[in-house]
Amino acid sequence: MNRFILFLTALGFSSQSIADEHNIWRQIREGIGGYSAVTGQESNILIQASGSQWLYIRNELIAGTGAWLLALTVLALAGFFLIRGRVKLTEPRSGERIERWSRSERWLHFYTASLFILLAITGLSLLYGRSILIPWLGHDGFSRFADIAKIIHNYTGPLFTVGLVMMGMIWFQDNLFNKTDLTWFKQFGGLIGDKHPSAGRMNAGEKAWFWLLMIAGVLVSITGMNLDFPNLDQYRLIMQISHIIHSVSAFLLIIGALGHIYIGTIGTEGALQGMITGKVDKTWARQHHDLWYQQHENLTVQKNLSESKKNISTEQNNSGTQI
């Protein structure tokens, strides 16, 4: 009998120790930390649980969905161009041109846009290069390319942020939504149908792009800065989340930019000219941004008025001194 009880307690002890063992391994798998004499980034953690989840999200969800979305966007734009064609000026050009974008606005636009394209190409190379460029360039060739792409991406990123913030500051006022924008959206901005919905200096579509750029751009910038400085000992989880937000926002931006570039170049007659030379034809202004055009005309009339008044008064002064 005594022996039997002894046996039972022994069994109890051993199953307890087996349970402890299971417990510790479960905790380790969940990422519990301990002590390590080796210093370094999270060197006291045996297993990080989020690694394989991040891998799945990057390789399957982001790369897979992203490729589909990019392809669909390009197809949709091509299809739209085939069906709708270019949005032409409905009346002949007046020959008179008014200023739409100042010199500094144009510089800022193309500064940020070139950096954006550079960042998009180099960023996408890191994501898709392995499947698209390696068969083409070989492992050695692609590695050399990717090395440069990574350096360009990591250093030009912060420069893009500078442009983004400046755009946000100078175009903020023009991009606040108002009631006119509702009608603009309802009539699809005149892209579908033949209406010419009213718009101020920025139409509702431009405003939507502005806000997408600001929100996704800020996300891309913050997370990009974080990815740029892995020397700050961030937890891997922070880097993984940063990477996911960075890539998802980057895709939103790239898709938005494709639409933006389409509308600004082949999609609309006269738009690109405006951003390059800074001036647009009055006909273009009246068709696309009637409220802004009106305001502009009123302002010129006022300016002319006050200027002629000034002229009159200086003439009087002049004549006064002559006497």
Next chain:
Amino acid sequence: MARMKFLCDDERCIECNACITACKNEHEVPWGVNRRRVVTIDDGQQGETSISVACMHCSDAPCAQVCPVDCFYTTEDGVVLHDKDLCIGCGYCFYACPFGAPQFPQDGAFGNRGKMDKCTYCAGGPEEDNSEAEFEKYGRNRLAEGKLPLCAEMCSTKALLAGDGDIISKLFSERVVKRQLSQEQQDPESRQVKLWGWKTAYKD
């Protein structure tokens, strides 16, 4: 074909850190890079558990799947190696690896981390076996000399085992069974050999 594995017996690891010293010395691993480390859970409490960990040479390695330049390869022995000439130091392998094995030699500002370094299972790299270039980049190639990884070879308690996965796992399970039996053996008259492990050690 043998698949090389590491196995660490947490009942035996005494956190002496000799495996780490051996590794650093054998391969002349640069400052700040550690291919192996020992982690102690519940340090200082009764029942603390120490485990030595390095690259586990995964079968379907996450690092290899995520690498943008595809620089990993698995040898015939199942060892996961990488080509430092291709690596661009993006750090993605470190984010994907469950065991924190990939290490980087540089400080990392603006993403400049240098070439990734990790445990090679003492099997060198893509360069010619035991060449100077191989030693420079990856350390000694003991496998090519017919030797097993140094960390496991010199582990004093034989907590760390290295070798063909089938063989070392059999070794380990026999050890576990014996240890369990000798723990349950409460009879002081018993002739049963007691197999050493922390739990048996504390009990005696």
